């Protein structure tokens with residue numbers, strides 16, 4: 001069976017997903033698209049010999065669409081995720097599930113009313129081979145109990161629609177989700193430190209910033225978010241345990257040595273750095289949909305990350321620590 005996918009918002013991320021679905025991934029095909037930018041929808045539909053729908057709802061309701069991928073901007077996600085749930089269709093939604101926890105609660109309510117887990121959130125780092133090896137080392141007790149994690153999330157630059165809160169709910173959300181998964185526990189508080197700002201940022205941004213997060217057991221996670229670092233897409237992670245340290249390796253498989261020194265090429269964007277992780281993530285989703293199964297991060301994971309982001313956004317505009325107030329996990333997501 002080929003899973004016929006309808007994609008809402010085929011911009012940069014969506015087109016990259018189409019490319020991998022139609023080249024390296026098996027079992028699926030993007031057959032329909034919709035976009036608030038109708039010209040974009042038409043252009044992508046022509047490229048894939050598919051259908052351009054006039055609205056998200058029309059695409060979701062189409063009998064030719066088995067499952068839905070949402071790759072529009074975060075603030076647009078919620079109504080389309082809920083419409084896909086109500087249509088009984090599996091839906092893969094790029095992160096963030098929604099920019100605020102309240103919106104994620106509405107999605108969880110709709111999913112529980114449907115009585116079936118249908119939503120997968122695109123937290124692709126969980127599929128990255130290096131992060132998975134870090135998790136195996138931690139889970140096998142090879143560095144003892146985790147005490148601290150030092151993260152850095154650097155982008156060369158960001159687009160002009162990137163708002164001040166996105167440093168937390170669009171960028172740091174990756175570390176927030178990955179650390180919940182790596183450490184297997186929730187965060188209880190967050191603080192934001194605000195260093196000297198780079199002159200190369202948009203005026204409205206605090207860039208860089210450092211999130212200081214604390215988990216239930218007291219593990220301290222710091223996350224440097226620097227989205228106008230100019231030089232590369234640089235993702236760092238070092239976990240300090242009781243008996244050892246484990247850190248993400250270099251991004252490239254080869255290291256060059258010559259008269260200029262010993263060095264690696266740096267990746268410049270998420271598709272280069274996490275290309276293999278995206279492929280595994282989307283392949284697993286398509287295979288699961290074909291077998292009428294849920295896979296990957298749930299709406300609960302989308303909610304849990306959003307609660308921490310809400311507290312982080314609050315901490316960005318305040319001084320001091322903000323508590324993370326998370327609802328009890330519904331049995332449905334156990």
Ligand SMILES: NC(=O)c1ccc[n+]([C@@H]2O[C@H](COP(=O)([O-])OP(=O)(O)OC[C@H]3O[C@@H](n4cnc5c(N)ncnc54)[C@H](O)[C@@H]3O)[C@@H](O)[C@H]2O)c1
Nearest residue numbers: 009010011012013035036037071072073074076094095270
């Ligand atoms: N996992 C990752 O590392 C990663 C990387 C990049 C982007 N993303 C996520 O993917 C999503 C899209 O990001 P992007 O960089 O591709 O943005 P983009 O601007 O390139 O594309 C977004 C597309 O959505 C369309 N759109 C906006 N609002 C819409 C609506 N209400 N209905 C239908 N279409 C709508 C836009 O016209 C555009 O074509 C975001 O949620 C972003 O956080 C994730």
Ligand SMILES: O[C@H]1[C@H](O)[C@@H](O)[C@H](O)[C@@H](O)[C@H]1O
Nearest residue numbers: 155158170171172174227270
């Ligand atoms: O939407 C993008 C994407 O999630 C990237 O992986 C991240 O590095 C960027 O900061 C973010 O804006």
